[in-house]
Amino acid sequence: MPIAGHRHATPAELGAVLHKLHNLPAPATIALPNLDMVSYLTERLESASGISRVDRNWLQDRLVWLSAELATTEVFQSQRVVHGDAWQGNLVVPANGAPILLDFDHVSIGHPDWDLIPLAVDHEDFARIGSTDYGAFVTAYGGYDVRETAWFRALADLQELRWTAFVAVKAAHNADAAAEAAQRLACLRGEVPRPWRWTAF
Secondary structure, three states, rough: OOOOOEEOOHHHHHHHHHHHOOOOOOOOOOOOEEOHHHHHHHHHHOOOOOOHHHHHHHHHHHHHHHHHHHHHOOOOOEEEEEEEOHHHHHHHEEOOOOOOOOOOOOOEEOHHHHHHHHHHHHHHHOOOOOOHHHHHHHHHHOOOOOOOOOHHHHHHHHHHHHHHHHHHHOOOOOOOHHHHHHHHHHHOOOOOOOOOOOOOO
């Protein structure tokens, strides 16, 4: 059912909703899958025929390295309910009503920091969210800032690899996606200084 007269959430509204979600107990009657971003990205990269074998190998090697880095942390051990694709567009706010979460395809059991990474990356690496809005997000989440964790950079790199793999798969049939995949690869390789500018697909 369409939601009339809505807008995307502010960072603060998203932070407040994620704080509530992450404190919910796992449902007893629904067997949610475990969040396994490494396996998901392995499959995505194997099907990314629109980029060169050299580029695909580089991304796959990076995924292996990031997986090893995160394996030394608690990121793979957490058992909390996570949305899996948390960004402001997946939380809409009606003109007269409470915020509504959308897109439950990736709801799973995992580490709540995965839901906090997209906004942190938007602030740190893309400058799409200013310091005031990001601070409001952190405050609404209870004062916890994922950037202060030991695993922030590895988790941020994994998220950016996910966004790159998404476009790399489309590159086989879309010239614009191929150009964007090349741009994102150049960024990940350190050839483009931050803040980065990526075109949404």
